[in-house]
Amino acid sequence: MPNARDLLAPQPHCPDCEVAIGQPHVEGCDVARCLRTGLQRLSCERKHNCGNDTWSGRWPGEADCERLGWMIGPGLPDLNRLLTEATWNPATRQWDARA
Template sequence: MNDNSENAQGKQFRLLDFQSNCPDCTVAVGEPHEYDEYDGGCDVARCLVTGLQRLICDLDHDCGRDVWTGWWPGQLDCEQLGWMISPGLPDLNRLYTQATWDPARCAWVKPR
């Protein structure tokens, strides 16, 4: 599917459009993703120390409370870096393999 796909009603959409609520834990924009001590909580939430998915973070630190922005994690970073496969489709593989997470900015940046 590409960014020129249409749904059954003929409406054009992008793969990663803005969403007012998190697709997993349903929190609204500006709210922290749900966290559960037992199972980790939201699948979308990121560790603010590593930038990677909070659920798979097994490092001994506090991952912080990631806030839902309305955009899929990494999408705005890819757009900022110019790393898009096509309009509306960020190159997240490139982001996670070539960029560096800056915990102070909570953003992926080009490596120096």
Template sequence: MARCLATGLQRLGHGACRCPQDMWTGRWPGEAECAEFGWMLGPGLPDLNRLLTTATWDPVAYRWTRPTAKGDTR
């Protein structure tokens, strides 16, 4: 599953894109961020639905970022 580095979503089927090529890391896209944020459904099972509906894609860092509450400086 190749990821579009401009949107963070699946690259297949979103038309012509000039974003850089994503490299396969051996992990499902978003899995590392889910583990980092503690968004797991069970051992080895990332909550990718929560990631896609809650987190924001950072097209500069090529990763999902956790939303912050007002005044949260973490």
């Protein structure tokens, strides 16, 4: 069984578009997020500029789950809870727990 710390370790390249950490995702990448909604950029149907999301080395929302303490188990962020119980803050580009 892998070490829980290894599960959340930064990955050097995006699993879809293969850009390196700190580089903007390429058009059509299904990992990239809309910086206005926090949701998947590829599926964003709003008529706005989604911004240029960059690969952080971690799956979108993992760091927010860790920060909020929303983990299913060691190394397993509760991304479903994040999307149902948090609000996207476009100014800080992170998910915040609803009051």
